[in-house]
Amino acid sequence: MDAFFASVELLSYPELIGQPVVVGGRNSEAPLLDATGQRQFARLGHYVGRGVATTSTYEARALGVFSGMGLMQAGRLAPDAVLLPANFDAYKEYSRRFKQAVARIAPCIEDRGIDEIYIDLSALKADSQTLAAQLKQAVRDATGLSCSIGITPNKLLSKLASDMNKPDGTTLLRLEDVPDRIWPLPAGKINGIGPKATARLHQLGIVTVGDLATADIALLQETFGLSYAAWMRDAAHGHDNRPLIMERAPKSISRETTFETDMHPKRHREALGQAFTALCVRVAEDLNRKGYVGRNIGIKLRFDNFETVTRATTLTQATAGAAVIRHAAGQCLKRIVLGRSIRLLGVRVGHLEEAELEAGDVQASLF
DNA sequence: TCTGGGGTCCTAGGACCC
């Protein structure tokens, strides 16, 4: 989906179409009606606090504001851009709609998160161009939103192709097109080559996918290890034989929070304890709502210097109970030396199994 | 005035067992 969160917001606020708009923040405020009935939008330049941009419209991207960027920094680049708070319930609803619309045409779908899917089109008779047009029209009818599609022999290339003509793009690519169309791209465009690997590739003088495709494999192996080097080289040649995964059981469920200001372990002891318990309760609620129990309880702390530590413990019996989670998480916390102020606190339950018990037990398992 | 929240996967090392 194209600039998904922002595009969903523009359905509610059509007067913002064509403007730089950013979705994100924890303090960001929904628009208010003024005395004349005009909607008044918060401006990015006025934002104060720790949020990041989750999505920006293409007009905001043109000003340098991308997802993941701190809103304070973004506010310096685009102070007049509109800032909207995220409305996840709406995004989930539109996500459900677009996936359902696609599923009616092509039922073999791999879910890749709220705004992205892989679709296996190989069993369909129509030609690729026609299919792309059909899919886009179905999504538009169901949501009023545009998407971008890449049709290629595999997931790796489809991911790259779908990004090549955004927004509202359709890109068809064959394996023999890889040298001409893919090799000029930066290596970091490949799904699985992130900022760290990109930086190390640059140190080796490898900048584009083409550089990677023709790089000395021994050099890659030295830097990245045998398996990652082999994967990189295959990827650079457009090779990928991963199947579509249509069913996936969740492995873990977690909740975390970044405090508006760092919390001193002693001076803010009580507030920290309350936040910690609240996270356990939320995780327990999530588990119960989704019907899972888990045996592995973990916590995550991020200190004021951004150093992140995790601790985990495995129980003999899987649980979805807030009190059990809170106790186990508390034991984990005792194993961390709290020498600095705390920026982030998180609680995770892993090793999930489907819960066997039903409604009546849900209440009992909460506090 | 840096740097969210929810995930997955991989690696390395240690404990423990046969």
Added chain:
DNA sequence: TCTGGGGTCCTAGGACCC
């Protein structure tokens, strides 16, 4: 003086993705 070879389970950290 020398200390195997597999296997499983677990923890911690880190890279990466949406």
